[in-house]
Amino acid sequence: MARLGVDFGTTNTVAVVHDRGVFSVVLHRADTGAGTIVREVYPSAILIESGSEHRWFGLEADRRFGQHGPEPGSFYLPSLKRHLHNYSEGRTISMDAFSGRFDVGDLLTSYLGSLAESIRTSGLVEPDEPLETVITWPANANGAQRHITRRCFREAGFQVLSTLNEPTASAIELADCLTAGRGGRQRREPSAVAVFDLGGGTFDASAVWIDGDEFQVLTSAGIENLGGDDFDRVLLEMFLDKLKMSPDALIPLTRHALLRQTRAQKETIAGGVVRTLFLNPMDFGIQGLPISMPVAAYYDRLRPMLKPAIATLVSVIERAAEREPRIHVDRGLRIYLVGGTSKLPLVSEMVAAAFPRCQVVLTDKPFTSVAMGAAICAMDRVRYRDVFARHFGLIRLRDFGRAEVFDVVFPAGTPIPRRGEPPLERTAWYHPHHNIGHLRYLECTALGPGGLPDGSVRAWSDVLFPYDPGIPLSARPAADQVVDTEQFTGQTVCEVYRCDSDGVITVELRRPATDEVRTHEIYQD
Ligand SMILES: Nc1ncnc2c1ncn2[C@@H]1O[C@H](COP(=O)(O)OP(=O)(O)OP(=O)(O)O)[C@@H](O)[C@H]1O
Ligand SMILES: [Mg+2]
Structure with a gap:
């Protein structure tokens, strides 16, 4: 019988199915006039059409928004997870194009319902099979966020077997890779791994002690509102500064479209050859000549934003070493960088500079690590223990x-x-x-x-x-x-x-x- 691990992320949601010893990342599809798009990630976005109030989710929401651009009257809601941080203070979102407010729980349940449908369409689970799932959330997630996330998964038709902190899931995935992966497994000496997870909306750090199939989280901490979304916003502010425009002058849909552009520009840096980022305001209906921004200037703005994340990692590792004396930062402790934003070269440079004697491990699959770890847990092979992050x-x-x-x-x-x-x-x-x-x-x-x-x-x-x-x-x-x-x-x-x-x-x-x-x-x- 298949079991799943699902990582509901700020930017991307990823599902991994485990069935009879095989792990498969679910491929989501969207049909377009030019062919079918197939992706491992299901964007955590909703597009609501004006008039009909029809909702599009995931790949389809992303594709329609990208293709048609900001259509007046429609509402585009990316990064749905960010609205959960404040769930105890406010449970509705107002959308300019619509009168009234939308209930966060209802939006999340409908989004997860569409995810469940996409998982079933992939053919990796039988049509009548229950979606037995381990779900993940940030180590630093607050109580209200955990409550609403689990409730909405259940309402959307998932059978939640258990829950897991995102960095713990990544540690499990890394350990699994190191022990010869999902095929022949060899036992290794007990060791520690510190996970640095910088995604689209949150930063999490955990130190995990690994002894065979036993995972013990020693310490965890995080920053609720630090991720790639913030880096996109900063780049947009830098461009708008050059245009002498205030961010408040933008209507929300144009702002989302510009943020897509800044995100795409940011992601090009990882290629290693890009030194300059560009924006042509005319593409977004804004008067002005094309503008450029040196990557070095962008990095100057990002460094102070990343410093608290590095400080959090330092403190997580220090506190873990107090609890487990076999952890030594000067003797090759592994630091595992996951989350899409870790692809930004500045991130690994800053982590490596802060921990010159540690082994910084970069993954070529920063998006699927958490869901893979959750799927490994779903098969009951590993045992893990988390800690209160707050x-x-x-x-x-x-x-x-x-x-x-x-x-x-x-x-x-x-x-x-x-x-x-x-x-x-x-x-x-x-x-x-x-x-x-x-x-x-x-x-x-x-x-x-x-x-x-x-x-x-x-x-x-x-x-x-x-x-x-x-x-x-x-x-x-x-x-x-x-x-x-x-x-x-x-x-x-x-x-x-x-x-x-x-x-x-x-x-x-x-x-x-x-x-x-x-x-x-x-x-x-
Ligand atoms: N090549 C790249 N360089 C820099 N950033 C990148 C790159 N590719 C993706 N990203 C960024 O990674 C982020 C998404 O990462 P990821 O999918 O790990 O986040 P998430 O799991 O959805 O969010 P979270 O874990 O914070 O809830 C986005 O901000 C995206 O722009
Ligand atoms: Mg994530």
């Missing part, structure tokens, strides 16, 4: 409500259970000072002064739990019903937190007066 906890009041503290439930670096293992558990007890507990959950990448959340901070859903036995547990209290009271301070409330192998966190709350229990999944719509 601190997860809740804000509590201290000193009779005068001070707030961040109570970290699961610190960054905490190992997440493997598939099949019991959930991770942590219990907290306290004496309530309110009639209703208002539990405000947060996650963050760093801890600031006084242990308060810092870095990238994201809210999870709040939980309101009545300690007052006069309020039924089935009631849905509102935050404005919470009042201070000493009535329950003599009682002890117990909170039990559990995290399963997908990183889903639940809290079980016990009301002391009646011993009633309620369990909440903490991230909920």
